[in-house]
Amino acid sequence: MNQPNSVADTISIDQIYQAAVRIGGHAHRTPVVTNRTFNQLSGLQVFFKCENLQRTGSFKFRGACNAVAMLSAAQLTHGVVTHSSGNHAAAIACAARQFGARATVVMPAGSNAVKKAAVIRYGGKVVECENNEAARIATADKVVRETGANLIPPFDDARIIAGQGTAALELLDEVPDLDIVMAPVGGGGLIAGTCIAARAQKPGIRIFAAEPEGANDAWQSFQKQERVPLQSANTVADGLRTSLGLLNWPIIQAGVEDIVTVSDVEIVAAMRQFWMLTKLIIEPSSAVPVAALQKPPFDGMDQSTKIGIILSGGNVDPDHLPW
């Protein structure tokens, strides 16, 4: 993979439009839901884009599907490979099957059994490795060398960012008069795609990222105005325990107005309240922007403010809920 890392190499809105066409027959156009009681309690008008109802239970299917769809017939015969212990793993397995390609997912030994089972259910092959970044990359590279499989990284990739941007495209298509859009930030695939899509659809829109305090490298990067790698992650939001991608950072730096951080206590409270009010299951990472609504600048906003939030996913282990 070439990984461009200058702003000049970043993704255009046309790549997102193309991604939308490419994934159209495969990904769900997820619903946008509102909740009367939630709006009363938050004092805002909030529109939730339900990527928890996306195929494989997260927005990750959009990017994975776009990346696999861009492979040639010859490339598809060699299959695809990725390293992920989370939602990208299931997304790659499912997307590969859609296009008749084999998928190999490198997962750290001891990964969540539910996540492993999902990969296998979608026809993917799990290869275990040691639980560190170097082992994951080395193991994936080995699969590439041995099988010629195409590596599809989880977020630091133009095809992935373009795919993730299609969620914001649909959200603004459905609610064109949004004042604000917000998404969680981990590696930065979703929020980078959201920046490009939302800015192109509505130039004046305000864009925010929400991040857990316990994995706040995007917030640190934004303060310093240079990419700060994540040293260690300690948060309940298991989808956001990753460093910002090289390609993602300059897009986010240019696109977002601010990065709002929330504590794990706030994340869990928001997740729980959201379940109770909407009857929709969201995972902790999705609850990060929901929790952010209670912090500045949102807590003082006018009641007519329309905020779109991308709910990133709904894959939780019912035996290990965070309360």
Next chain:
Amino acid sequence: MNQPNSVADTISIDQIYQAAVRIGGHAHRTPVVTNRTFNQLSGLQVFFKCENLQRTGSFKFRGACNAVAMLSAAQLTHGVVTHSSGNHAAAIACAARQFGARATVVMPAGSNAVKKAAVIRYGGKVVECENNEAARIATADKVVRETGANLIPPFDDARIIAGQGTAALELLDEVPDLDIVMAPVGGGGLIAGTCIAARAQKPGIRIFAAEPEGANDAWQSFQKQERVPLQSANTVADGLRTSLGLLNWPIIQAGVEDIVTVSDVEIVAAMRQFWMLTKLIIEPSSAVPVAALQKPPFDGMDQSTKIGIILSGGNVDPDHLPW
């Protein structure tokens, strides 16, 4: 309340059409969802009518709203009263508020704090009584005598049955080629309304009720072909621990093909699987028909069979999940 108890007095489809008009501006037209993996695993094509996404989190709002809407302006000034420890309580409080009426809900002391809080959030007044049927009725009657409030019972009432029937009306409007429709049975408001609505919309449709083994009075009644009161209830499905209503029984007797019972273990497994696959929160009572799909006659049906299931509600206490 007059409670008619002969078949001649039962509800006509016109009453359901009128209820649909009456509640139109207040109740949600809930979505009908499908799930690819669920269909693969069950070997059926299942369409879920999501009353867990109805206002107040259950179908009960339909009947409550219809009953309140039928009161005259003079009656509304005296408010409404009911006795319920469950979803009907919140539904009455919310419906009364829609029409500017006071709501009093008689609840047994020690009722679930979450359910009490819901009544209060919707502006209702909670009056506690001893935890037995006689005390509930006596306390509600006292409120009627003292305030002139209009009693709206939870299921044994034509206005309630007509309101609940609107869910099946919408389901068949959206999926007209259903072969089968199934709903849970407790007091019988939902399934009775479903019988009348579904039979009128599609005379040849097959109608089933699903019931917990631990509160199987409808099943016993169907075996004996006469109404058998529930002696005791022991089931996780807290919405279905009631005896069939007098008015409800003959409608069910005439309308359903069979009553399928499921164990608590099956209910909990179905609920959990449904959460995992769909990311939608359903309460145990809703999982009863979902669990029934794995039993005869559904387990041997052709894969092209289209089954509509009414998911009755989604009000669970996240601190006391049944697994």
